[in-house]
Amino acid sequence: LxxxxxxxxxxxxxxxxxxxxxxxxxxxxxxxxxxxxxxxxxxxxxxxxxxxxxxxxxxxxxxxxxxxxxxxxxxxxxxxxxxxxxxxxxxxxxxxxxxxxxxxxxxxxxxxxxxxxxxxxxxSGTNLDSSRLRSLIAASLDIDTKSVHGYIVGEHGESCVPVWSSVRIGGVPLLPYGEEPGTPHMEMHAEVVKTSTDVIRLKGYTNWAVGLSVTHIATCVLDDTRSILPVSTCVRGYGGVKEDVYLSLPCVVGASGVVQMVEMHLTDHERKLFHKSADKVWDVQKHIWDQV
The missing domain is CATH 3.40.50.720 (NAD(P)-binding Rossmann-like Domain)
Structure with a gap:
């Protein structure tokens, strides 16, 4: 509006x-x-x-x-x-x-x-989760959230995967090449996962952050900006996923919705977590698939 x-x-x-x-x-x-x-x-x-x-x-x-x-x-x-x-x-x-x-x-x-x-x-996928992670990183470094670039992929939920290897601060990698995320990073991820539950417990529902996230997505569609956003789409074939499961990956978003998926480099550990996320979502999806 x-x-x-x-x-x-x-x-x-x-x-x-x-x-x-x-x-x-x-x-x-x-x-x-x-x-x-x-x-x-x-x-x-x-x-x-x-x-x-x-x-x-x-x-x-x-x-x-x-x-x-x-x-x-x-x-x-x-x-x-x-x-x-x-x-x-x-x-x-x-x-x-x-x-x-x-x-x-x-x-x-x-x-x-x-x-x-x-x-x-x-x-809408992990667009909001990614924003939450970026804001936590920015707060820890006392910088503007817009200067932090990075994504959370996979499920919009408990099994979401922070792609620490791709996080950049002003173009500089957050983690030195080959370095694994430590305890502070794990704590940030845990905060991302539980924060919506905390908000629901405190006020009964979530609305502001998700509203802003969806507004951003809507603007990209209506203005055909072809921006890259982590949204949920069919990831069959990505990294060996064999089912028609829907998860978030960075995608080009424009007037027709998801224009194309961006091939994102994941470390071996991140790829394993992505597959676990796919398995978790598919375990639920397959049980209701015949009822659709």
Whole structure:
């Protein structure tokens, strides 16, 4: 809304009264943001002709649940949403934010079927996890987060993999060549993994950081920036992965969604962790695959 990346923002929700309240609240602030039309309905027809659809619908995650615990709850929700989205916006890029993000992205792609080009439906993935890691590194060095470059790949969740070998500070590697990450790095990774659970425990939900992350992704799609972001896509064939599993890797993101995947160099240890992440997500995905 504040970036004016879209001329119209259409909100859809099953809760009509709450939806009306959100639309009114946003519209009443129109004097303080660029001119953007905000509309809402329980009918997906209002989204017709969209260039980008962001799917956030899903059951709320409890503090004791992992993202993977949500899979059966949210699978049915995605199966109902995707056909309606494609009916009214067949050419839209679709970004899945619903958790567990990677499995839900796989579900959305299977529901959509082979008529939707690869990469058109992708997940927000580890874009936020990577931001969290960069911010922790920046804080430890007392520098601007924008000066830290690096990625977390794999699952958006507990088995995510920080690619320490690729982290750069102003172009300089964080770790000397061949050096393995130490205790401080492991502690940062642990903080990235648990921070969303901490926020949910403290305030009941997460919204600001993930909202900013998805806004960044949306801007890249709507402006066709072809920026490289760690988002969730099918990684079959990458590094020997044999299943149609969806995980995050750096990808070129533009108007059509994921334009291409970037071949990222991983150390042997990082590659092993990536495969473990793939195995973990696939273990869940395969159990619901026949139900999609």
């Amino acid at each position: 504040n970036r004016a990346a879209a001329g119209t923002i259409a909100l859809v929700d099953v809760n009509g009264p709450k939806l009306d309240g959100e639309v009114k609240d946003l519209c009443q602030g129109s004097a303080f943001h660029p001119r953007v039309r905000v509309v809402g309905s329980t009918d997906y027809a209002i989204t017709g002709g969209s260039r980008l659809v962001v799917v956030t619908a899903g059951a709320a995650r409890k503090p004791t649940e992992t993202r993977l615990d949500l899979v059966k709850k949210n699978c049915g929700i995605l199966k109902a949403i995707i056909p309606k989205v494609l009916e009214h916006s067949p050419d839209a890029a679709i970004c899945i934010v619903s958790n567990p993000c990677d499995v839900m992205t796989a579900v959305a792609n299977k529901v959509a079927g082979p008529t939707v080009p690869p990469g058109r439906i992708f997940g």
